[in-house]
Every structure is written in structure tokens, then in C-alpha cells.
Amino acid sequence: MSNREEKLDANLTDVPASEEDFSLEEILAEYGGSLEQVLLRETEDALPPEPAPKSPPRPEPKAQREPEKRKRPAGRKPAPPPEEPPAEERQAPPAPPEIPPAPRPISLEEVVGSTVDAVMEEEHAEPLLTRRRGLFSRRPLEETEELPGPPEPEPEPEIEPIGPEEEPWEAADTYRRAWHDRRSALLPAFLVALLTVAPLALEQYGVAIPRWTGDVRLQSICYLACLVVQMILCRHVFARGISALARKRCVGELLAGIAALAAVGDCLVCLLQPERTAATPYGAAACWLLAFGQWGVSLENRGLYDTFRTAALDDEPPYLVTDTERGACKQRGSIPGFYTTAMRESAAVLWQTALLPVVLAASLVFAGLTSLGQERGADFLLNWSALLAAGATCTLPLCWALPWARLARHLQKIGCAVAGWSGAEKISRRRCMILTDTDLFPPGTIQLNGIKVYGEERRKAAAYAAAMARRAGSGLERLFDGFLRSEGGGVREAVDDFSFYEEGGWSGTIHGESVLMGTASFLRKMEVRLPGDINLKTGVFLAVDRQLIAVFAVKYNPSENVDFALRMMRRSRITPVLASRDPNITPALLKRKFRKGVRVEYPDLGSRVALSEAEEDRDLPRALLFREGLLPYAETVVGSRRMCKAVRRAAVIALAGSAAGVLLAFYLLLQGAYDLLTPLSLVIFLLLWVLPVLLISDWAGRY
Numbered sequence: 285m286s287n288r289e290e291k292l293d294a295n296l297t298d299v300p301a302s303e304e305d306f307s308l309e310e311i312l313a314e315y316g317g318s319l320e321q322v323l324l325r326e327t328e329d330a331l332p333p334e335p336a337p338k339s340p341p342r343p344e345p346k347a348q349r350e351p352e353k354r355k356r357p358a359g360r361k362p363a364p365p366p367e368e369p370p371a372e373e374r375q376a377p378p379a380p381p382e383i384p385p386a387p388r389p390i391s392l393e394e395v396v397g398s399t400v401d402a403v404m405e406e407e408h409a410e411p412l413l414t415r416r417r418g419l420f421s422r423r424p425l426e427e428t429e430e431l432p433g434p435p436e437p438e439p440e441p442e443i444e445p446i447g448p449e450e451e452p453w454e455a456a457d458t459y460r461r462a463w464h465d466r467r468s469a470l471l472p473a474f475l476v477a478l479l480t481v482a483p484l485a486l487e488q489y490g491v492a493i494p495r496w497t498g499d500v501r502l503q504s505i506c507y508l509a510c511l512v513v514q515m516i517l518c519r520h521v522f523a524r525g526i527s528a529l530a531r532k533r534c535v536g537e538l539l540a541g542i543a544a545l546a547a548v549g550d551c552l553v554c555l556l557q558p559e560r561t562a563a564t565p566y567g568a569a570a571c572w573l574l575a576f577g578q579w580g581v582s583l584e585n586r587g588l589y590d591t592f593r594t595a596a597l598d599d600e601p602p603y604l605v606t607d608t609e610r611g612a613c614k615q616r617g618s619i620p621g622f623y624t625t626a627m628r629e630s631a632a633v634l635w636q637t638a639l640l641p642v643v644l645a646a647s648l649v650f651a652g653l654t655s656l657g658q659e660r661g662a663d664f665l666l667n668w669s670a671l672l673a674a675g676a677t678c679t680l681p682l683c684w685a686l687p688w689a690r691l692a693r694h695l696q697k698i699g700c701a702v703a704g705w706s707g708a709e710k711i712s713r714r715r716c717m718i719l720t721d722t723d724l725f726p727p728g729t730i731q732l733n734g735i736k737v738y739g740e741e742r743r744k745a746a747a748y749a750a751a752m753a754r755r756a757g758s759g760l761e762r763l764f765d766g767f768l769r770s771e772g773g774g775v776r777e778a779v780d781d782f783s784f785y786e787e788g789g790w791s792g793t794i795h796g797e798s799v800l801m802g803t804a805s806f807l808r809k810m811e812v813r814l815p816g817d818i819n820l821k822t823g824v825f826l827a828v829d830r831q832l833i834a835v836f837a838v839k840y841n842p843s844e845n846v847d848f849a850l851r852m853m854r855r856s857r858i859t860p861v862l863a864s865r866d867p868n869i870t871p872a873l874l875k876r877k878f879r880k881g882v883r884v885e886y887p888d889l890g891s892r893v894a895l896s897e898a899e900e901d902r903d904l905p906r907a908l909l910f911r912e913g914l915l916p917y918a919e920t921v922v923g924s925r926r927m928c929k930a931v932r933r934a935a936v937i938a939l940a941g942s943a944a945g946v947l948l949a950f951y952l953l954l955q956g957a958y959d960l961l962t963p964l965s966l967v968i969f970l971l972l973w974v975l976p977v978l979l980i981s982d983w984a985g986r987y
Contacts, residue, residue, distance in 0.1 A: 446904075449623040452596035459589040466582040469517045473575040476514050480507065480568035484964040500554060500562050507567030508551040514571045515544055521577035521681075533633055534640045536680025536938070537581070540573035542644070543672035550665040560662040563958040569673035569966045576974070580681025587685070587692035591626060594701035595619055595908055605907035605920055610861055610891075611716025612921045613898050614723070614909065621904040622703050630705035631928075632684035632935040640680075643942050647671035650946065654953040667953050670961060674945030678970045679977045683934035686977065690985040691927040699910040700920045705931070707906035708924035716885070717853065717921055718895050719860045721759030721869055723914045725840055730763050734837040736818075743771045745834035748794055749826050751777035752801040756790050757896070758865040760824065763838070786889040788867035800827040802867045807832070822868045838868065842877040849918035850874075850882050852987060856922045860884045863895035922987050930984035934977045941973035 450458070483493055496502060515522070525538030547570040554560050595601075604617045651668035655661055684705070691708070695701055702708045737745050750764040754776070779792040779799070787809050789802020800810055804825055807814060812827045824836040853860060862871065862884045874882050887895070907920045948969075952961040 446621045446624050449620065452592045452619065452623070455623060456589055456592035456596050459585050459592060463582060463585040463589050466520050466578060466585055469520075470575075470578055470582055473514060473517045473578050476510055476517065477568070477571045477575040480510050480571045481964060481967055484564075484568060484962070484967075488964055500564065504551040504554040504565050507565050508548060508555075510571055511544060511548050511551070511567050514574045515548075518574040518578040520581050521574055524577070524581050528633070533629065533637045534644070535633055535636050536640070536676055537577045539640060539644060539672060539676035539680070540570075540577045543573055543669060543676050544570040546570075546665055546669040546672055550669050553662060553665050557662045561660065561666065561958065563666060564963050565666065566669045566673050566963050566966060568963045569970060570669065572678060572967055572970060573673060573676050576678035577681045580685040583682070583685035583689040587689040588626070588704075590689075590692040590696040591701045591704070592623075594696050594699065594910070595622055597699075597910055601908045601910055602912070603909040603917070604905040605711050605909065605917065606903035607710040607714070607906055608718070608895075608898055608903075609714075610895060611714040611718055611859075612711040612906075613718045613895070614720075614917050615898065615903060617903070617905060619905055619908065622701075622707075622908065625706045625904065625906060626704035628704060628706040630684045630688070630931060631709070632931050632938075635935050635939060636680060639939050640942070643675040643946055644672075646946055646950075647675050650950040650953070654950065658956075670953065670966065671946055671949050673966055674949040674969070675942045677938055677941045677945060677973050679934065679938035679941060679973050682974070682977050682981070683938045684931050686981040687927045687930040687934065687984040690981060691923050694985055695920060695923060698916055698919060700908065700916050702907040702920060702924050703905065705928070709928050711906045711921055712858075712925035712928055715857060715925065716859050716861050717918065718863050718898065719884075719914070720896050721864050721866045723917065724846060724862075724864070724869060724874065725759055726843060726846070726913055727762055729841045729843050730759060731839045731841065732763055732767055732836060733839050735767075736835045738832050738834065740828070740833040742834075743768075743773045745826060746771045747773050747775065747777050748799055748828070749801065749824070749834065749836065751779050751794060752790055752792060752799060752826075755779040755782050755792060756784070756865050759869070760838070760866055764836075784865075784889055784893060790867075797828050798830070800830075801825070806867065822873070824868070840868070840873065840877060843913075845913055845915040847878050849914045850878055852922055853918055854881060854883065856925055856987060858918075858922060858925065861895065862886050863892045863898075865893065865896055919987070923985075926984045926987055930980045934980050937973065937976050937980075945969065945973075 483496055486493060487497060496506075521537045522541045525535060525541045528535045529538060547565060547567045550565050551567060554565060600618050602616070603614050604619070605612055606615055606617075607613070647668060650671055651664055654667045655664040688705070691702065702711075735742070735745070746764065746768040750761075750768040753760040753764045777794050779794055782790065782792040784790060785802065785806060787802070787806045789800060789806030789810070791801075791810075792799050800807060800812060802825065804814060804818070804820065804823060807825045807827055810827075810830070812825075812830050812832055814825070814832060818835060820835070820837055822838050822840055824838050825832065826834040826836070850860065860882075862869070862874075864870075871882075871884050871886050874884060886892075907924070909916050909920065949961060949966075952958075
């Protein structure tokens with residue numbers, strides 16, 4: 285008999301339960317196995333019963349039948365063993381019951397071993413980190429265990445190319461000679477233009493001119509002669525149009541030249557072909573177009589001459605104006621790049637290049653419709669010259685040249701120069717100007733009204749204050765340097781560990797001592813005790829090792845030029861960006877010292893320091909300043925903005941007049957109303973469109 289059977293027989297005796305000895309395997313087998321087996325059993329119970337197998341089941345092993353026995357209380361006799369069935373019944377055993385057999389007992393060592401084996405298999409089969417799924421989404425979440433790579437470096441800003449440049453004095457001499465040459469032909473050109481409309485005006489008032497009135501052939505001969513003379517005088521208009529066409533630009537001068545050639549051809553057709561309509565040629569309108577084109581070329585050359593003769597004053601001007609992300613900024617630098625910027629095309633030229641080819645093509649098509657389409661082929665040049673004259677308009681050559689010449693002349697008088705349309709547009713497009721301490725309070729406007737020292741020498745207080753102001757780069761540097769010289773101190777102290785504070789002050793280390801300098805509120809926040817009898821709105825306080833050693837009474841005197849510049853900027857809607865390092869220069873101080881309507885943009889401390897450091901950069905020059913102070917700086921930026929607005933508005937008016945002229949002339953020619961579309965009425969129509977451009981250009985020079 286085995287050991288287990290002996291123990292089972294012993295359980296059937298009257299041995300007390302406390303003296304019985306059971307092994308771990310017996311306990312597990314007695315109470316249903318381990319937790320894993322219990323869970324498996326519950327799962328099997330929940331499943332539906334499987335159908336019985338067809339083959340006869342094998343007899344159940346003894347090891348599986350023994351756990352079904354239960355302990356019986358002591359003193360009760362065991363039940364008699366069941367009788368063995370007959371041999372016939374043993375040959376056909378009954379079907380097994382539907383209840384699944386009890387699981388085999390598993391030892392604790394087997395459970396631990398199977399668990400470790402399963403974990404090792406999973407580790408080899410797939411990685412421990414699996415894709416996680418979102419709470420409300422079916423998209424798998426990305427793994428974030430890997431550290432992100434270093435950020436990509438920011439792309440460096442593209443440097444504008446600088447082409448071969450002439451020296452400023454050479455460019456000034458070139459444009460001076462060009463201006464004198466074109467200006468000398470300007471007065472004769474307008475006299476010839478007046479001569480062409482004089483007989484037309486007399487006829488309009490009912491004055492009959494002998495051998496002129498009603499003689500179209502004589503009129504054609506006179507207009508042909510005037511056109512030839514005008515074309516010789518205004519040859520620079522043709523040169524301007526051809527040079528623009530070589531650069532793939534279509535400008536008003538080109539249309540004026542084509543209109544003059546069409547008028548010349550119409551005069552010849554009138555002399556050679558009698559079937560042409562008996563209408564006066566439109567040579568007068570072509571002469572006026574050439575005269576205004578000559579004026580525009582002359583004005584453009586005069587503006588360039590004034591600009592480059594100012595730039596030739598010094599190879600390294602005191603200041604130059606550049607464009608930044610926050611607006612115009614006054615910097616120090618040299619003039620390379622100024623010539624390249626000044627020679628770029630204006631917005632008026634670009635707009636004309638986009639729209640004038642349409643006007644030119646439309647005039648050609650309309651001329652064909654009103655002549656060839658009505659079986660009047662001899663009138664093609666007559667109608668085309670009228671359409672071209674109405675589409676060219678006298679304002680196209682002036683919409684850029686006139687405002688530009690006015691601005692250049694004004695800036696030349698105050699010692700400034702702007703680099704053409706490109707420079708003016710770049711420094712004025714953001715409508716902001718970066719102002720520093722010296723811009724608002726130039727040297728001489730800040731005074732030291734008094735000083736009070738606490739427990740230290742005045743020389744030490746002056747040396748420390750001058751060192752801190754110099755290290756901060758504020759407008760107080762010159763003030764405290766002068767005070768240090770007056771105290772007989774010439775040695776400049778070195779400042780280490782310098783820092784700015786948003787509260788309105790600076791900190792640093794001088795000879796191992798902690799130095800604080802700034803406003804009263806700043807020192808109170810830095811836990812420095814201040815006397816209660818001091819009430820200074822613009823005072824500067826100096827403390828060493830958290831002990832107050834000096835108080836400086838500083839007075840800020842407003843300048844009339846600065847006040848005028850701030851009001852001028854406000855009228856032109858240009859916002860000053862305050863990039864001050866002086867803790868006393870705040871928007872509240874500006875409102876007390878200047879007009880209350882002064883509005884400035886006051887960025888945070890880091891932005892103010894960065895913007896003030898931009899003054900030391902050396903970017904491409906957009907404008908040159910040869911005078912100190914805020915007023916020249918403001919006049920340059922404000923004048924550039926007003927000039928750009930005037931050019932845009934004048935260009936819109938000129939192009940609108942061009943389109944309206946072509947459409948109106950086409951309608952009248954289609955109706956054959958030559959008595960309404962007379963050369964005099966066409967000239968008046970062209971001159972009326974010049975009036976608003978003249979007013980806008982004059983407004984650009986008044987600020």
C-alpha cells in the first residue's frame with residue numbers, strides 16, 4: 285500500500301483532526317487546486333456543455349478520483365464499498381456525466397515555473413512596449429519613449445544681393461547732367477503743345493482763322509511739323525520707353541511714344557488718301573503726352589540727383605535707417621547697397637507693366653472694330669491715335685516721378701536721403717519706429733539737479749553710478765560720466781554679472797560688492813531700505829550690498845524738436861516703439877513731458893533690450909541721416925510713408941483714367957461722333973486727370 289493510501293485509511297479511523305498531517309499537494313487537491321485552476325474551472329462552468337464523445341471513455345485514474353473523497357467525522361463507520369457490477373454491465377460502461385472532471389492538482393513549483401516560461405516566451409515573441417490606443421479613438425498612439433532629436437536650425441535670412449554700384453558722387457554727377465539736359469527741353473516742349481491747341485481754342489469760341497478753319501490738309505501739315513519738332517525735343521521719352529521695354533516693362537512713356545507715331549502716320553494718311561474721314565488729326569493730344577512725359581523723366585532725374593548728392597557727403601554717414609521686423613530702426617553703418625536699392629522699380633512701374641499691355645491691345649482691337657469693321661480702313665490710324673492718346677494719359681509719367689522728386693528735394697534740405705521707392709517702402713510699411721533713450725532725450729536735455737550720499741564718498745558713488753550707466757548703455761551714461769569728471773575721478777570701474785530687471789533697475793558686481801541701481805520702487809522690491817523723506821519721480825538710487833549709498837535727482841527736459849516729431853508721427857499714424865534702457869523713461873514720463881496724446885508701444889524688457897541692441901547692427905541702408913536728433917529720423921520715415929501712399933493713389937487714378945479714356949473713345953468712335961471727340965476735348969480730358977495727381981503729390985510733401 286502506498287503512503288497516500290495509508291493516510292486515507294488513517295482518516296477513516298478515530299484519529300483527531302488536529303493530529304492529522306497533510307502535505308501541500310493534498311491540501312491543494314482537497315480544496316480544488318490553485319487559484320489558476322479555480323479560474324479555469326469557473327470558465328469551463330460558464331461554457332455550454334460539449335457533446336459526449338463517440339468512443340468509450342477511459343476509466344478515470346485513481347489520482348483523479350481520490351480528491352472526491354471527503355473526511356468524515358470521527359466515530360462514524362465507513363460506508364460499505366459498492367458491489368461490482370456484472371461482467372455484462374462492465375463491458376458497456378455508462379456515458380460519462382456532463383459535469384467536467386476535477387482538475388489535476390498542480391504544485392506551487394509548477395505554477396511558478398509555467399508563469400516564468402510564459403513571460404520569457406512573450407518577451408521573445410514580441411517587445412514589451414506595444415502600441416497603445418487612444419481612449420476615444422481607434423488610432424494607435426505613437427510611442428513617446430524615444431527622446432526627440434535636436435531641433436532643426438532656423439534658416440538664415442537671405443542676404444539681398446548687391447550689384448555693381450557707382451560711387452555716390454559719380455551717380456550724382458550723371459543724374460545732374462541728365463536733369464539739366466531734360467529740363468532744358470521742357471519749356472520748348474510745352475510751348476509747342478500750347479501752339480497746337482491755340483487755334484482749336486479760337487475755333488471753339490467761334491473765331492474763324494483764315495486758311496486754317498475747315499482745311500484738314502493744312503491742319504495735317506501743321507500738326508505733322510509740330511509732332512516732328514516735339515519728338516526731337518522729347519526724344520528722352522522714347523529712350524525711356526525703349527529702355528523700359530528692354531527690361532520687360534511697359535510704362536506710360538512707351539504708350540505716349542506709340543501715340544505720337546500713330547498721329548504722325550495719320551497726318552501722312554490724311555495727305556495721301558482722300559477717302560479718309562474729314563476729321564482733324566489728334567496731333568495736339570500726342571504733343572501734350574510727349575510734353576508731360578518729358579516732365580516726368582526730368583523730375584525722376586532730379587530726384588535721383590538730389591538723393592545721390594546727399595549720399596556723397598560722407599562714405600560713412602552718422603546714421604542710416606534700415607527695416608526690421610518691428611519697424612524702422614536707426615543704425616550705424618556705411619552706404620554700400622544704397623545705390624542698388626535706389627535703382628529698383630517703383631510700384632507705379634510694376635502696376636503699369638501689368639495693365640498697360642491690356643490697354644495697348646484693347647486700343648488696337650477697338651481701332652480695328654471702328655475702322656475696318658465698318659469698312660473705313662483709311663480711318664484706322666485716326667482712330668488708333670485717338671484711342672492711344674486717351675489711354676496713355678498725361679498722369680502716367682507723373683504718378684511716381686512727381687512725389688519722388690518732392691520728397692527727395694525736401695530730404696536733401698534737411699540732410700537726409702532715401703533709397704528710392706524700395707527704401708521708402710521698406711522703412712514705412714510697418715508703420716513703426718524704434719526709439720531709444722537718446723532719440724527722446726538727446727544730450728543736454730537730461731540734468732543732474734542734486735545728489736545725496738549716505739555713508740560713502742561722493743567719488744565712489746560717482747564712479748559706481750557711471751560704471752553702471754555705461755554698462756547698461758542708457759542715456760544716463762553721458763550725465764554720470766560728466767559728474768565723475770567733476771569729482772576728479774578718471775578711472776572707469778569694471779562691472780561683472782550685469783543684469784536688467786523688469787521692475788526698473790540694474791544689478792552688477794564691482795570689486796566683489798553687489799551693486800543695485802534704479803528707481804525707488806526697484807530698490808524697495810530688492811529689500812533695500814529707503815528714507816521716507818525722499819519723494820522723487822525721476823530719481824536714480826544707488827545701493828551697495830543692500831545698503832543705500834546715494835540718491836541722484838535727475839531732471840528730464842523736453843525738446844521742442846522731439847515734441848514736434850512725436851506729433852508728426854501721430855498725425856501720420858506711425859507708432860513709436862519705446863526701446864529705452866533708462867528705467868525712468870516710460871510712457872507715463874512721456875505723457876508728462878510731452879503732449880498727452882503721445883502713444884507709444886512699450887514692449888517687455890527682453891524686447892526693449894534686443895531692439896536697442898539693433899542700433900549697433902549694420903544692415904543694408906534704406907535711408908541715410910546726416911543730422912542728429914529725432915526730427916530728421918521722423919521726417920525721413922514719415923515722408924517715405926506719405927510718398928508711398930501718394931504714388932499708389934496717383935497710380936490708381938492714372939490707370940483708372942487710362943481705362944476710362946479708352947472705353948469712352950471707343951464708344952464715340954463706334955458712333956462716328958468725331959464732332960464730340962475733337963482734339964481739344966481730348967486734350968481737356970487728359971489735363972483734367974492731371975489735376976488730382978498734382979494735388980496728391982503736393983500733399984505728399986506737406987507733413
